[in-house]
Amino acid sequence: MSEEIIKDVIIGENEEYIINMGPQHPSTHGVLRFEVCLQGETVKYLIPHIGYIHRGIEKMCEAITYPQIIHLTDRMDYLSAHINNEAVCLCVENALQIEVPERVKYIRTILAELNRIASHQLWWSAFGMDLGALTTFFYGLRDREKILDIFEESFGSRLLHSFIMPGGLMHDVHPNFQKRIKEFIAYFRKKLPEYDQLLTGNIIFQNRSKGIGLMSRETAIAYGVTGPSGRGSGWSCDIRKIAPYSAYDKVQFNEMLETEGDTFARYKVRMREMWESMNILEQLVDNIPEGDYTAKMKPIIKLPVGEYFQRVETARGELAVYIVSDGNKTPYRIKFRTPNFSNLFVMNKITSGYKIADLVAVSGSLDLVIPDIDR
Amino acid sequence: MNSSISKYFSEMFKAIASLWAGMRITGKYFVSPGEIVTQQYPENRATLKMEERFKGEIIMPHDENNLHACTGCGICEMNCPNGSIEIITNRVPNAEGKPERVIDKHIYHLSMCTFCGLCVKTCPSDALAFGQEFEHAVFDRSHLTKVLNQPGSLLRKEAKK
């Protein structure tokens, strides 16, 4: 009898076993469960289980008006809240064929880029921490705080702003807005090289990320992996370049591409994007035109009957909004194509064959935000 | 054989150099107290000031005569996406004897509010504003349901359009 138990306990070299990573695992940054099938320490396959924080945002949107939808989109990818708001607003404005003032376009673009930097800072902090470098968490959050302070001064909230409204903005930005952004750029240009010294050149970090989680360009396209994760595989998928919206057609910037397709390539894309976002900010911040902060809107917004589609580039990839309207003040159906949902399901493909410790590195490099997956 | 040994040592020195580069940064901050960015929160309560636009809660500003600007129109209730506001009105005869709508209770559920700001933006008489209070911890959830118009308060007449 006791021998049998011992036999059960000692798992042979070739035997497979399944462990759960999550739903409460610090490196998944939210409630996500991976069912991981292992052979020894090697990952054979992995099944993501989602839905732990499903709130039915798409269904909820069918019962509320267009201005009210904005505050729900904040709560999908909360680290790109401005960009999510903008997606719905652009879609509604397209449907109504409203031309928003130039000032609004500039401010929206600035907010999107600030949001992108803040999001990448938090990702950098957490990614370093996932791989055992706790210091990065403090340094990244220290710099992110500067952006959140700018947000707080202008919109009153730090994470979920609900600031962009169909037709324009909620109210005008704070008079200090431009000054503080310029201060931030000067500050962060000095601090960003520290990130490289601290983590990029670190030998432990490099050994844990180079050549891990290889994703070919074909895989990225097949799974629809967009954003920095897709661009790390050499797939040029930046919506800001392909289909410019807001003020992106007025600025000069480069799309960041890396061809290696491993975890380190995705890391490099994001680091370079922070530099590029600062370049975009510098081009825009001094040229914000004067004018209204919102276009003339009717108090009750009703979209004409039809189907409307808009895509934007969030910090994690392509967010698409698809609205079917039956002419009422609420949408008949609204669908969000969120970047993280597609980015998550490539995990199985790019982690099989690697060790279980690499799982954390790969999922960190995809920069998953779980509420965006579950919606 | 020789080359593999020299490779082994050169990699080791590279590794030490990369670790040293990171340690220099942390060391620099360790010895420069001017760079401290954290706040001692409960101790600095007296001096802690939120930004003027900070969205802490919804308030209804009253002036020194206990007058507010709310007409009880219910537009904020209609615009709130999650039912955080309930308006209860009374019909009171005015000077000419015609019944007129006045606000009885403006009930605000802080526990459900998402601070979207739609009520403040859409109120036609600018009766609402964001308050700066952020310490909302209470022992019972019912304490988070508030009546915004103060007892005995009246409508400020000139505010009516």
Ligand code: SF4
């Ligand atoms: S607060 Fe404003 S919107 Fe709400 S009932 Fe009073 S006047 Fe109307």
Ligand code: SF4
């Ligand atoms: S801020 Fe938004 S959620 Fe809160 S009471 Fe006003 S409308 Fe409702």
